[in-house]
Amino acid sequence: MTVEQRNDDPRDQFPIGMRVLAVDDDPTCLLLLETLLRRCQYHVTTTSQAITALNMLREDKNRFDLVISDVHMPDMDGFKLLELVGLEMDLPVIMLSANGDTRLVMKGITHGACDYLLKPIRIEELKNIWQHVIRRKKFDSTNQKTSGNQDRSNDGGGEGELVSAGTGNSDHSGKVNKKRKDQNEDDDEDPDENGHDNDDPSTQKKPRVVWSVELHRKFVAAVNQLGIDKAVPKKILDLMNVEKLTRENVASHLQKYRLYLKRISCVANQQANMVVALSSSDSSYLHMNSMNGLGNFNPLTGSMQFQNPAFRSFPPGGMIGRLNTPSGLGLRGLPSSGMIQLGHAQTSGNSNNQVKFQPVTLQGNNNGSILPGIPMPYELDQQRNKGLHIGDLSTTIDDTAVFPLSNSLPDVKIATGNGSNNVISVTNNMLMLGHCQDAQAGREFGNHSSVSVAPLKPEFCSPLQDPGRCNENWANSVQPSGFQSNSFPLNDRQKHAALHRSSSRDNMSVMASQIGVNQFDASSIASASFRPDNSLSDSQSSMIQGWGNLHKQDSSCRPNLMSSSMNSLVPVNGGLGPLEQGLDLKNPMYHRNMDFDSMGQPNYVDPLMVKYEEVEKSTMETLKLKQAYLMDQQRPQGSYMSNNFDPLGDVVSAMMKQEQDKAEGEFDAYPLRV
Amino acid sequence: MLGLGADRLRADMNRLLALLFHQGVLDEQFLQLQQLQDESSPNFVSEVVNIYFHESEKLLRNLRGLLMEKEFADYKKMGIHLNQFMGSSSSIGAKRVRNVCVAFRAASEQTNRAGCLRALELLEHEYCYLKNKLHELFQIEQQRALAAGVRYPMQN
Numbered sequence: 051m052t053v054e055q056r057n058d059d060p061r062d063q064f065p066i067g068m069r070v071l072a073v074d075d076d077p078t079c080l081l082l083l084e085t086l087l088r089r090c091q092y093h094v095t096t097t098s099q100a101i102t103a104l105n106m107l108r109e110d111k112n113r114f115d116l117v118i119s120d121v122h123m124p125d126m127d128g129f130k131l132l133e134l135v136g137l138e139m140d141l142p143v144i145m146l147s148a149n150g151d152t153r154l155v156m157k158g159i160t161h162g163a164c165d166y167l168l169k170p171i172r173i174e175e176l177k178n179i180w181q182h183v184i185r186r187k188k189f190d191s192t193n194q195k196t197s198g199n200q201d202r203s204n205d206g207g208g209e210g211e212l213v214s215a216g217t218g219n220s221d222h223s224g225k226v227n228k229k230r231k232d233q234n235e236d237d238d239e240d241p242d243e244n245g246h247d248n249d250d251p252s253t254q255k256k257p258r259v260v261w262s263v264e265l266h267r268k269f270v271a272a273v274n275q276l277g278i279d280k281a282v283p284k285k286i287l288d289l290m291n292v293e294k295l296t297r298e299n300v301a302s303h304l305q306k307y308r309l310y311l312k313r314i315s316c317v318a319n320q321q322a323n324m325v326v327a328l329s330s331s332d333s334s335y336l337h338m339n340s341m342n343g344l345g346n347f348n349p350l351t352g353s354m355q356f357q358n359p360a361f362r363s364f365p366p367g368g369m370i371g372r373l374n375t376p377s378g379l380g381l382r383g384l385p386s387s388g389m390i391q392l393g394h395a396q397t398s399g400n401s402n403n404q405v406k407f408q409p410v411t412l413q414g415n416n417n418g419s420i421l422p423g424i425p426m427p428y429e430l431d432q433q434r435n436k437g438l439h440i441g442d443l444s445t446t447i448d449d450t451a452v453f454p455l456s457n458s459l460p461d462v463k464i465a466t467g468n469g470s471n472n473v474i475s476v477t478n479n480m481l482m483l484g485h486c487q488d489a490q491a492g493r494e495f496g497n498h499s500s501v502s503v504a505p506l507k508p509e510f511c512s513p514l515q516d517p518g519r520c521n522e523n524w525a526n527s528v529q530p531s532g533f534q535s536n537s538f539p540l541n542d543r544q545k546h547a548a549l550h551r552s553s554s555r556d557n558m559s560v561m562a563s564q565i566g567v568n569q570f571d572a573s574s575i576a577s578a579s580f581r582p583d584n585s586l587s588d589s590q591s592s593m594i595q596g597w598g599n600l601h602k603q604d605s606s607c608r609p610n611l612m613s614s615s616m617n618s619l620v621p622v623n624g625g626l627g628p629l630e631q632g633l634d635l636k637n638p639m640y641h642r643n644m645d646f647d648s649m650g651q652p653n654y655v656d657p658l659m660v661k662y663e664e665v666e667k668s669t670m671e672t673l674k675l676k677q678a679y680l681m682d683q684q685r686p687q688g689s690y691m692s693n694n695f696d697p698l699g700d701v702v703s704a705m706m707k708q709e710q711d712k713a714e715g716e717f718d719a720y721p722l723r724v
Numbered sequence: 725m726l727g728l729g730a731d732r733l734r735a736d737m738n739r740l741l742a743l744l745f746h747q748g749v750l751d752e753q754f755l756q757l758q759q760l761q762d763e764s765s766p767n768f769v770s771e772v773v774n775i776y777f778h779e780s781e782k783l784l785r786n787l788r789g790l791l792m793e794k795e796f797a798d799y800k801k802m803g804i805h806l807n808q809f810m811g812s813s814s815s816i817g818a819k820r821v822r823n824v825c826v827a828f829r830a831a832s833e834q835t836n837r838a839g840c841l842r843a844l845e846l847l848e849h850e851y852c853y854l855k856n857k858l859h860e861l862f863q864i865e866q867q868r869a870l871a872a873g874v875r876y877p878m879q880n
Binding site: 075076077078079081082085086089120122147148149169170171172173 | 753756757760765768771772775776779804807808810811812814815816817
């Protein structure tokens with residue numbers, strides 16, 4: 051052990067002493083970053099020039115463990131630096147920016163950044179950055195280990211899969227590690243480094259095998275070949291023919307696998323029963339259930355046609371057989387969604403809902419291979435472009451499950467044919483918005499509320515701040531109750547269902563995030579749907595008035611401004627919260643008035659004016675309003691701010707916060723961190 | 725007596741800080757800055773803030789220069805300056821300044837020159853206020869350090 055370890059002491063105490071290179075052209079941030087990093091006990095080198103940084107890196111590749119770089123730099127684009135470092139030195143790079151625009155973040159990730167931090171940096175975030183170093187090293191060493199002598203999976207594809215499955219990271223890490231693998235063969239130094247990293251305590255004492263997708267697939271194939279009953283570790287191992295895999299590894303994996311199968315089969319039995327029941331039923335029965343299932347529901351008649359042949363086309367036993375097929379279920383994202391679906395079927399007490407679904411679960415994944423005989427997913431695919439995407443949304447609102455299964459939009463269409471049309475279409479909106487997909491998704495809405503929502507989408511997508519909070523607030527002030535009740539049960543059931551498949555953690559988080567998104571968007575939709583009627587509740591109108599009486603004439607304001615203002619108001623504190631926050635009526639310490647007098651009040655009108663003028667684009671009105679606002683400000687702060695004699699500055703700061711939220715909402719996609 | 729002076733100064737400083745926090749001029753990021761100040765970097769806050777002032781004035785000058793141009797069209801460049809200003813302001817906890825930057829950025833993205841001008845004025849204004857207040861803070865702190873220093877040999 052010790053022979054292989056590096057002699058540097060700091061390395062033993064990793065992450066203490068981790069060597070970081072920090073690059074930022076802004077000296078303020080650079081100094082701050084340096085100090086923060088030192089506080090985390092890292093070893094820091096700083097430079098304000100990207101080119102200098104590159105040179106430093108090039109002259110000695112082993113000098114640093116991690117690079118943190120700003121995105122916007124004068125001499126070189128941060129992304130370029132990122133790419134170069136990734137390619138040449140294969141070090142983890144963290145991007146840093148004041149701008150949290152989703153597009154930028156996306157760009158960072160696609161260029162290979164292992165993280166994207168927003169300014170202002172907090173020390174808590176920096177305390178964890180060492181994980182990126184470990185992660186990279188570990189998977190590099192795993193690459194070396196399991197594929198070292200193997201001819202088969204030595205190509206980039208295998209490696210990529212191995213790594214990405216193991217890390218569970220997003221694709222870029224797989225990509226980067228592919229690059230790394232290629233590089234490893236050329237680069238002299240890296241193997242040394244990896245050799246060192248084989249000393250990670252976990253890899254050293256007990257070489258942990260990562261059961262990647264590839265490996266597992268082989269395993270499953272071997273098991274199937276032998277027959278599940280006859281599969282013994284030794285034979286499986288021989289069949290798999292993987293170096294560095296021991297019989298013990300296989301044995302333990304087999305044990306887990308058997309447990310898994312047992313679990314599946316229990317659920318499958320229940321489902322099979324349902325399927326049996328259903329397949330023997332007539333079309334009208336299927337019709338009723340169609341809401342839950344596959345989707346294809348826009349024309350219900352159409353859905354029936356789809357379903358009937360599907361159900362009749364294979365016997366339930368066949369489905370169960372497939373269910374139990376390890377290869378069918380054992381892989382990646384698909385099975386987990388399948389599992390969730392099953393779990394869902396279990397938990398929702400409604401037998402009608404259980405109609406389907408393996409087929410439904412397949413949707414997101416396009417895999418014909420899992421249950422090859424089922425036509426439904428393909429039909430769903432066809433339908434996908436046409437319309438509205440949502441997971442299974444049952445007709446009755448208190449049934450569950452919106453399952454936006456895969457990362458792309460789920461393809462199941464919502465049944466519009468039932469009584470609660472509005473609700474479902476609105477929830478359509480919400481999920482759709484939650485995905486922030488392009489406008490075409492919005493077109494299929496038949497509902498009036500959806501129409502008004504579509505143009506607002508960009509704004510709604512962004513302030514995805516506190517879904518829970520927003521939801522409640524809007525529920526109180528705005529929501530139709532039926533709608534509201536929909537989102538919460540969805541949440542519960544989904545989580546409940548997801549919990550049933552504890553192994554499907556990924557999906558759960560996907561779902562949870564979707565749920566979060568759903569809830570928020572539900573609220574945003576609700577606000578949107580309110581708007582067209584221009585029926586603001588009193589609290590809302592007074593809020594807007596408090597902002598400067600600009601909205602006295604509701605008609606004069608463009609809808610999206612108001613909705614975005616409302617939305618941005620909501621997340622801060624909900625309801626009247628932001629202004630109350632700004633006002634802080636009880637606080638005696640507001641001397642701001644005094645300060646402001648010297649500056650002249652009109653200045654504080656400005657940010658507000660700036661915002662609203664742009665939107666309204668009517669200078670005359672603005673001037674009038676400005677004057678009105680000024681006049682309002684002269685007297686004790688407007689109609690509803692009764693108690694506070696000087697909330698001006700606080701109102702302004704509240705407004706600015708709103709503007710900030712709004713600005714960020716309107717113009718940048720939601721920043722990562724608020 | 726000197727001890728009392730130091731205490732009073734500390735109270736003044738705290739009061740000023742509390743005021744600035746309430747006003748939203750500063751936020752908790754500033755606190756983090758203060759926490760980074762210790763024996764190994766005793767003047768950290770004022771160092772960082774002074775750098776910030778220096779840079780910000782440069783940026784403000786640049787911004788004003790851009791906007792004053794007769795044929796101003798380079799919103800992108802303005803955006804870059806703004807981005808830096810926003811980054812540094814948020815890093816030291818200058819909340820109000822940062823908020824104005826956000827509004828400014830919005831105006832800039834809409835290529836609304838008038839809006840940008842107004843935002844710039846407001847920005848300059850907020851920045852001045854911040855600078856004055858922080859100078860005040862540092863002065864109190866200096867006096868306090870002096871007072872404490874004189875006291876130091878007598879009673880730790």
